[in-house]
Amino acid sequence: MIFRRRLTDTRIVLASHNAGKVRENAALLAPHGIAIVSAKELGLPEPEETEDTFLGNATIKALAAARASGMVALADDSGFSVAALDGAPGVRTADWAETPAGRDYAMAMAKVEKLARHAPDRRAWFSCALVLAWPDGHTEGFLGEAHGAWIWPPRGGNGFGYDPMFVPDGMAETFGEMTAEAKHAISHRAAAFRLLAEACLPPPA
Ligand SMILES: O=c1nc[nH]c2c1ncn2[C@H]1C[C@H](O)[C@@H](COP(=O)(O)OP(=O)(O)OP(=O)(O)O)O1
Numbered sequence: 001m002i003f004r005r006r007l008t009d010t011r012i013v014l015a016s017h018n019a020g021k022v023r024e025n026a027a028l029l030a031p032h033g034i035a036i037v038s039a040k041e042l043g044l045p046e047p048e049e050t051e052d053t054f055l056g057n058a059t060i061k062a063l064a065a066a067r068a069s070g071m072v073a074l075a076d077d078s079g080f081s082v083a084a085l086d087g088a089p090g091v092r093t094a095d096w097a098e099t100p101a102g103r104d105y106a107m108a109m110a111k112v113e114k115l116a117r118h119a120p121d122r123r124a125w126f127s128c129a130l131v132l133a134w135p136d137g138h139t140e141g142f143l144g145e146a147h148g149a150w151i152w153p154p155r156g157g158n159g160f161g162y163d164p165m166f167v168p169d170g171m172a173e174t175f176g177e178m179t180a181e182a183k184h185a186i187s188h189r190a191a192a193f194r195l196l197a198e199a200c201l202p203p204p205a
């Protein structure tokens with residue numbers, strides 16, 4: 001028997017310093033009557049992501065933000081996986097984009113292409129773990145995936161991160177070419193969010 005805890009708060013912390021993730025999660029939460037303040041806006045520190053799973057790292061981020069703020073916190077740990085690279089960059093997706101001058105996703109996408117270009121298997125997928133944490137240490141976690149293929153060169157200026165090099169199964173456009181609404185209909189984040197909403201959120205208005 002799984003005892004779920006449902007969310008009663010109407011304002012929570014979004015435990016992320018990534019503007020793209022904050023934007024997408026805010027849009028997913030809004031129909032449920034839930035507003036967000038980001039960890040960045042609150043000046044919360046970024047905890048080290050020391051786990052080797054998406055759910056593990058999302059739990060670290062959600063608990064750190066909930067304990068520091070005294071509010072319920074939602075964390076999103078996500079990543080891009082390439083079949084020919086045995087699932088890399090995966091949990092380390094953000095690290096692949098790290099440079100001394102800051103995040104560089106064009107460089108990170110080029111690194112993926114350089115390593116995978118000679119492999120015939122072009123399958124790729126995004127994963128997203130969403131964890132809701134309460135200040136008392138209770139957590140609820142959910143995992144979503146979106147499967148497709150990587151393409152080169154990247155296409156589109158919408159979305160964020162590795163979106164321009166990913167075409168979801170059955171679609172012609174990359175996540176970077178789609179509208180936010182189209183991405184939300186099929187994304188890894190939306191898949192995790194549907195499970196979260198079903199288990200923990202008030203129904204959409
Ligand atoms: O829908 C997506 N479309 C494209 N790229 C994406 C997506 N979702 C995650 N990603 C990439 C961005 C980042 O390089 C990594 C997540 O890393 P991850 O540690 O979870 O996030 P982050 O460090 O950017 O922000 P934070 O930890 O403060 O939430 O995967």
Ligand SMILES: [Mg+2]
Nearest residue numbers: 018049077094
């Ligand atoms: Mg991170």
